[in-house]
Amino acid sequence: MTRDATTIGVLIGDGASILEVAVAPRVFEIDHGPRGGPTFELLTAGERPGPLATTGGITMSAPHPLAALDRAGVVIVPGWRRPGGPPIAAPVRKTLVRAYDEGATVVGLCLGAFVLAEAGLLDGRRATTHWVCLREFTERFPKVEVVHDALFVDEGRVITSAGSAAGLDACLHLLRRDHGTAVANATARALVVAPQRAGGQAQFVERPVPAFGHDDPVTAAMRYALEHLDDTALDIDRLAATAHLSRRSFDRRFREAAGCSPLQWLLHQRVLRAQHVLSTTDLPMNAVARASGFTDGVAMRPHFRRLVGVPPQSYRESFRAGPPPAG
CATH class of the missing domain: 3.40.50.880 (Class I glutamine amidotransferase (GATase) domain)
Known part of the structure; x- marks a missing residue:
């Protein structure tokens, strides 16, 4: 046939x-x-x-x-x-x-x-x-x-x-x-x-909520990171110190737990925070970046585009619930 x-x-x-x-x-x-x-x-x-x-x-x-x-x-x-x-x-x-x-x-x-x-x-x-x-x-x-x-x-x-x-x-x-x-x-x-x-x-992916354990140092560091995402000084050395681990041990245990490096995970969480802020507020782009832990909109843009696939402004235009911000 x-x-x-x-x-x-x-x-x-x-x-x-x-x-x-x-x-x-x-x-x-x-x-x-x-x-x-x-x-x-x-x-x-x-x-x-x-x-x-x-x-x-x-x-x-x-x-x-x-x-x-x-x-x-x-x-x-x-x-x-x-x-x-x-x-x-x-x-x-x-x-x-x-x-x-x-x-x-x-x-x-x-x-x-x-x-x-x-x-x-x-x-x-x-x-x-x-x-x-x-x-x-x-x-x-x-x-x-x-x-x-x-x-x-x-x-x-x-x-x-x-x-x-x-x-x-x-x-x-x-x-x-x-x-x-x-x-x-x-x-x-x-x-x-x-x-x-x-x-x-x-x-379109919803923000994942990690399943934290009570005694695991890596999940404790994840919790700490999510509570301090807007701190632009937050880095991997500080997370390792929060977990009471050396940087090398923290990197290894984090990869075992999360399947990616601590830096990849932290950048992803910051981009997820930026997605949420973009879709729920009228904040200017630099303020969105700072609320997500980036120094400014210029620093945020390449990470956002790489992980989400569209620029921050395009994302806001697609997902904002209300009318676009003036100006």
Whole structure:
């Protein structure tokens, strides 16, 4: 059976997110034929026959059987049920592997990346998923190179995306890559979304709260750091002294506990503090920097952009709850 690049298969699993189920059909239902672009055929199939549960108590029935996906040149798997449930059924696994082997592009949106990984399609490849589940994804699939700060990851004929809205980014990217910028931009205009968002999913990650122990010197130093983040003189030597450890011992024990160097962790916490201040106050940029432990906005900017993916001002414009500050 010949696979057509303009035939888009969408595989719905029982317990899928209703928002993510709707992403691919909405993106690919737009007819670009009148402008000389592609017209897509949509084949939405269920993992099994019969009604399928989705979020919000909504039940739906897919119009096509699983076998219909054997015609699709692109097979998209929206966010599946939460990880930790039963493994995907053998027919689903075989359908996805067969699609890839026959030249189709396979896409996992959000938790759909877990399905692709279970099918073995991500082994030896880079991939991402929703930030909440990145640790579990990393532990369950050690053969996958997990990208923690990306809205989507393109590995050629395998694409994975982060959270729900990032599914739109991944589908628009697929349109842009395979059918041109004009088609992707026209679709984005129809959906009233940005054709291409800057930054990764780090800008959407909530501030982590470390689980402090009572007697561990490293976690005590972490607690001290979080209580004194606005002190620009706070450095690693001071944290080591707080932990009553030599600098060398502190560095070693900190890496064992946190998986990164003390300086990397401290800079990350300061950037997280800056994100919070930017999104909740009207403070000028230099004041935001000082409240986060940087000497000024110039010193904060490169660290913020490296970790979050966008400049501080762009972050504020995207995430501030109220109107932008005057001036």
